[in-house]
Amino acid sequence: MSLTRRDWSLRARLLLIAGVAILATLFAGSAAMYWAAANEDERLLDSRLEDLARTVLSFSEHEITEILGDGRTEMMHAETAATLGSRYRYQIWTRHGTLLLHSYKASKTEPMMPLTQTGFVTRPIDDEEFRVYAMEGNGGEMVIQVAECLDERESAFGLVSVYFIGFLVLPISLIFAGTWWMLRRSLHSIDASAAQLSARSPIDLTPVVAENPPMELQPMLNSINALFERINRTLSLERGFTAVAAHELRTPLAGLRAQAQIAATASSPQELAQSLALVMAGVDRASHLLDQQLDLARMESAASQAELQRKSVDVLRLYQTVLGDLGDLAQRRGLSLEADFLEPRIVAMELGVLLLLRNLLGNAIRYTPSGGRVVVSTRRDGDTITLTIDDSGPGIPAENRDRVFERFERLGARGGDGVGLGMSIVQSVVMAHRAIIRLLESPLGGLRVQVRFPVAET
Template sequence: MKSKVRDWSLRTRLLLIAATASLATLLAGGAAMYWAAGHEDQRLLDSRLEDLARTVLSFSEHEITEILGDGRTELMHAETAATLGSRYRYQIWTRHGNMLLHSYKASPHEPMMPLRQTGFVTVPIDGDDFRVYAMEGNGGEMVIQVAERLAERDSAIGIVGFYFFSFLLLPFALVFTVTWWLMSRSLRAIDASAAQLSERSPIDLTPLVAENPPVELKPMISSINALFERINKTLSLERGFTSVAAHELRTPLAGLRAQAQIAATAHSPEELAEALASVMKGVDRAAHLLDQLLDLARMESVAHQADGLSQSVDVAVVYESVLRDLGTLAERRGLRLESAFVERRIVAMELGMLLLVRNLLGNAIRYTPAGGQVSISTRREGDSVMLIVDDSGPGIPAESRSRVFERFDRLGAQGSEGVGLGMSIVQSVVVAHHAMIRLLESPLGGLRVLVQFPPRRA
């Protein structure tokens, strides 16, 4: 079963990222502040417990001294439940361990912490945890121990913490709202671009216009506009190609019709034979044009698959195949054909190599004067393989060589030879194979076409 890819929203994902980061930051900061506030509260509560011990001792010390001076040892129970409640307890002992005074619920027999120990300590009393503070009084003759229930402390801190974390929702809501608003404004350019694209007709390739887009979106808009420009240029070339092709086809068809009318009204066998010969020549020209158009279309349709379709092609075998079609024309012109395949194999598409050799040889044979010479050869230079076609024809001026690859441009050549598509097909093969083509002066006096294939493996 194919896994289904769920749709996702960039706006939602960015908002979740911002919300998560904001919430994590607020919680971390709140937790740190809560810990610091709790630590400070504990310090303040300890200080208050210490003050309470001093206060109780100051109120009780004079009376206890008088009792001890009179020699009495009875316990004094001056505190009741209404005085300190269940939160605080205290005991006052002599240094010898005699109870002098204790509060409500404080044990009259056991000290809350060892009498020799002073300062703060946390101990369990009657099943609850208490914070106990002990200090000496009356010159060390007495020890007071004051205890506070930790549950009372924690409940107060918990209430403060509840309100503290509750108020964190306000900045979080503010950050979330501001983030959503800024994000909506930042992504407005994407929505505007999408709206422009959805409302366009299929042939509208005008550039996208986004008002004040973010820096991150500018490369994408520029790439889309560059793509539109390339598509528009390609379509313009295709329209021009279609128009010129239609014109090129209409010309031989009109000539065929005219020659057929002449043949139909011929008054002599000689006139009829001449008209029919012209008809055959026009048919051959139209057929050659159609073949060239089909070859160009075939090559361009598989150009993107050149890397996958490439194999080791024997150039000599391709040359023999091409000679079966062009050999008669070369013999009729009395041309001398030579071949020297030092490097017989080239990694390429078989179709591409066939079209390359056929069109390069075809051009050389058609434009080389009678009795001339055409040669084809290969050689290796480093990791590259060179395919070279030389002829003894008129050649091409250096300033006109760049026009050779334009479709239907015959550089002003007259007559019925060629249709101006051969070198366009050659260029398509060269581009598909990532090769390089150069037009040079030939040692035979005419044109040299050199195609350099890059190092590749089949």
């Protein structure tokens, strides 16, 4: 089952994260403020209800006391609607349950709460919720009960809440606008870098320059610029390699043409045979050059996957494979080939070890005089396995040993079937395996090549 890739915006996601954090903080703070304000408002309204009870009692207590002193027990009088309006109600009772005074809409027969109870209580009256407060007066002879409709309370507090929420919209809008502007400014370097990359040509590998980039973007820019530098260096090497390869191919091709022209105009069978032999030699040299170029390209392309391609390699088997290609040449030159594999296996790329042996043995066989010796050996030295190739040839002067790794460098040699790429291939193999190569004087009198491979588990 295929998964559909979803495009997403870093700017939008950061704005969403910031928005959620801001809204969560504001709503949490607003809820806490609302809860605190509601509790404080409830306390203040209860306090005001308590003060109202004391005020009503203080205005009526003297007159009621005189009436009680005269022995009258009938209800004194009722207040009109204009006295307290519909929001408040009150009753003044004797301790024995006689109603002395009541407000508009207050019951004439039923107290708003039991006369034995004082303090605050919330209860329904006439199908509405009321907050009722009761207190004693005149030394406990009277009880005043004051009630406030909760709908009136909530409508007043609801209006304040609407204003409170309305005023929150302005700071939220300002915070969102400021956050969006800051994100846009912070991500400007990303947009500028993208614009640079999209506007440049495919061969423009100059570093990407971003003005004051954030620290989080700097590693990415450094990696991109480092990649451009490596690509530019690789392309430069490839351009140089292509130019030199074209130059090197021109010589054998020109020779082939010349010998073909001689063969076409040969005046005798001997001259024709000689020209055709030279044509065949030129073809072999051009073919060898192409083979070496292909080997070098294969090794360089496989170097990036060297860690994944490593395995336990049988060095003896690869040595015998190489002898199958070079054994006839060694036999014609009368060379003595010896092998001493004390460590028969190396954890490495099989292709790399094969190319290494083919080029090092090929050089030793080509440059060792007739009747000479070539010895190949391996041994383990601590955490390395050393591959050594000794020959009894002329060797290489110490001052020229670094030059042999340059491409098409033959140290002034002329003729033969060498093209100057063998040691470049060897160096590519060594670098892919993080190995170490040394060119030394051989006990046989010629050149000793030592390659130290780090020991690794399969």
